Amino acid sequence: MTEIIPEIEKLWSEVAHINGYETLELNVDHCQVKDVISKALQADLILATCFNLKVSWAIKLIRMKLELSTPIKFYVHGMATVGLWPLAYWEWNLFWGAQDSFIVSCKRDVSIIEEKFPNANVELIPFSYECKSREPNEHEELRFSFYYVGRVSEQKNLHSLIFSFSRHLEKYPDSVLSIFGGEDTLGSPNMGISSIDYISMLERLGEDLGISESIYFKGFVPRGEIQKRIESGRKVFISTSLHSDENFGMAVLEALNHGHKAIISNWGGFADFKEQFSNQVRLVDVHQSEVGPFIDIEMLIEEMSLAVDEHGILDRTEFYQRRRVARKIAINSLSTSEEVCDFSFAKEIVKIKNSYSTDTLSTKIFSSYSDVYFHYFSERYGGFIQERRPKSDNFTLLPWVKMENDGIVTINDPHRGKIRLELRKEEGMMELFKLGYAISE
Numbered sequence: 272m273t274e275i276i277p278e279i280e281k282l283w284s285e286v287a288h289i290n291g292y293e294t295l296e297l298n299v300d301h302c303q304v305k306d307v308i309s310k311a312l313q314a315d316l317i318l319a320t321c322f323n324l325k326v327s328w329a330i331k332l333i334r335m336k337l338e339l340s341t342p343i344k345f346y347v348h349g350m351a352t353v354g355l356w357p358l359a360y361w362e363w364n365l366f367w368g369a370q371d372s373f374i375v376s377c378k379r380d381v382s383i384i385e386e387k388f389p390n391a392n393v394e395l396i397p398f399s400y401e402c403k404s405r406e407p408n409e410h411e412e413l414r415f416s417f418y419y420v421g422r423v424s425e426q427k428n429l430h431s432l433i434f435s436f437s438r439h440l441e442k443y444p445d446s447v448l449s450i451f452g453g454e455d456t457l458g459s460p461n462m463g464i465s466s467i468d469y470i471s472m473l474e475r476l477g478e479d480l481g482i483s484e485s486i487y488f489k490g491f492v493p494r495g496e497i498q499k500r501i502e503s504g505r506k507v508f509i510s511t512s513l514h515s516d517e518n519f520g521m522a523v524l525e526a527l528n529h530g531h532k533a534i535i536s537n538w539g540g541f542a543d544f545k546e547q548f549s550n551q552v553r554l555v556d557v558h559q560s561e562v563g564p565f566i567d568i569e570m571l572i573e574e575m576s577l578a579v580d581e582h583g584i585l586d587r588t589e590f591y592q593r594r595r596v597a598r599k600i601a602i603n604s605l606s607t608s609e610e611v612c613d614f615s616f617a618k619e620i621v622k623i624k625n626s627y628s629t630d631t632l633s634t635k636i637f638s639s640y641s642d643v644y645f646h647y648f649s650e651r652y653g654g655f656i657q658e659r660r661p662k663s664d665n666f667t668l669l670p671w672v673k674m675e676n677d678g679i680v681t682i683n684d685p686h687r688g689k690i691r692l693e694l695r696k697e698e699g700m701m702e703l704f705k706l707g708y709a710i711s712e
Contacts, residue, residue, distance in 0.1 A: 274494065274521050275398055278593075279320045279346065282399045285597035292316075292602060299325040307332055311339055316602060319345045327361045334366035342370040344394070349516025351380040352539075352648040353461060353636060354387065356624060359617035360631075369611050376519040377540030383651050387616040390609075396600065397543070398519050399593040400528065415579050417509045417534075418449040420497055420522040425458055425469050425685045426514040428536070428566060430476055434670060435511070435568050437480040439575040446485065446579065448509075453491035461515055461645070463627065463635035464688050472685055476670060494525070501529060507578045508533040510541070511566050513557065513686065515648070517541060527551050530585050534574045536566050539652045547591070550584040553577070557653040558707060563640025563687045564649045565707025568669075569662065620644070640687045659704070661711030666700040672708045674699060682708055 280296070287294045295310045300323075311317070311333045319326055322345070333339050350357060355373075358364065372392035375381055384393045417436065421427060429450065436448050450473075458466035470488065477483045492500075508526035510533075517539035526533050527548050535541045537554040545552045553574045556567040589595045620636055623644070627635045637645040668674060673681045678699060682690040694702050703709040 286600045290602045299329045317343045346374045351383045354620040355617040356620035359621045364614035389613040391612040399596040400591050401593045415446045416506045420451045423452045423454040428511040428513045432511045435571045437482045438572045449487045451489045460634045510535045547588045548586040560706045666709045
């Protein structure tokens with residue numbers, strides 16, 4: 272968000288300039304009532320770049336106290352996959368009008384909102400980026416390098432990446448994996464699952480797999496410094512994220528802009544990159560199961576091998592260039608609904624939230640990754656529901672799965688949580704394969 276919000280502001284400044292409007296910026300974290308009133312009275316359009324309690328306060332003041340009907344455009348960010356419940360919780364449904372609209376950054380968010388919020392105005396506006404495309408510099412013969420940039424979080428599914436990388440090293444022992452990012456310690460708050468000191472777990476996993484010398488945990492590094500470090504050598508961006516609000520991926524876009532290949536999960540906003548970077552992007556299937564989504568590890572290992580062996584074609588696109596995106600937005604021709612958006616689904620999620628906790632800071636809305644409500648969002652974000660079939664009868668358990676002789680299976684999945692199963696031995700491995708806890712080789 273530290274990169275995205277400033278870019279949104281730059282984009283809409285460009286939109287205003289193109290359409291002959293003036294922009295009036297208001298930082299609600301550091302303003303008084305009179306500041307809100309002054310600027311609201313002058314506005315032809317109100318743009319909310321994100322949601323927090325101060326933003327909610329300002330919007331409610333404009334609508335419910337000043338009774339202004341100026342159109343509001345609201346950036347949803349990660350709210351689509353939680354059913355927009357914060358908006359209903361803070362009573363935006365009481366003043367949301369037919370002239371107001373939601374802005375999302377990926378097609379799968381559009382699908383969720385259109386399905387669950389009748390009469391909603393939804394606009395798909397990708398996050399923009401102001402940078403010229405670069406040619407990859409592969410002249411320096413370095414070890415082939417995969418790299419990840421982003422938060423170190425259980426939902427980013429880095430444990431699956433490290434296991435897959437260990438298998439990749441069996442064929443390509445000179446490859447390296449660099450992980451840029453600090454730990455966010457959030458766990459899975461929508462399920463009430465706490466973090467587990469994830470970086471330490473990943474480091475132990477690398478040690479247990481015997482690949483510690485091939486993995487580099489860089490910690491937090493400023494983006495400008497990262498770009499300097501990835502300029503030379505054969506590099507591929509890689510992300511196995513299954514994060515609940517993976518609605519875009521600025522790090523992915525920056526990597527593609529560098530001319531790098533990107534191996535990314537077919538999840539949320541990642542999927543849209545394939546349309547614009549058909550040669551550089553390889554999508555890895557995400558499968559659904561009764562205990563939550565999982566990435567196709569066999570496919571991931573195969574894509575990593577292909578990345579080493581193939582020299583792909585560089586895509587040329589201006590799709591995400593700020594000026595190009597800004598020119599597509601015409602302020603004076605924005606669509607509106609004839610009826611007001613129906614927030615019934617959001618109110619339903621609020622009731623579920625309150626059943627877990629009435630604490631305003633609590634965000635738990637799902638019982639676990641097995642929750643049927645979560646499955647709805649997961650299926651929309653994963654986009655791949657075809658039955659998974661094994662390559663052979665030779666199965667290998669993932670490192671976080673233990674099977675006892677009596678058929679008891681204990682799973683300590685950093686992402687989907689702790690699970691205990693009782694399986695018949697002759698069918699146990701196949702069942703674990705279907706749940707994403709075993710691979711077929």
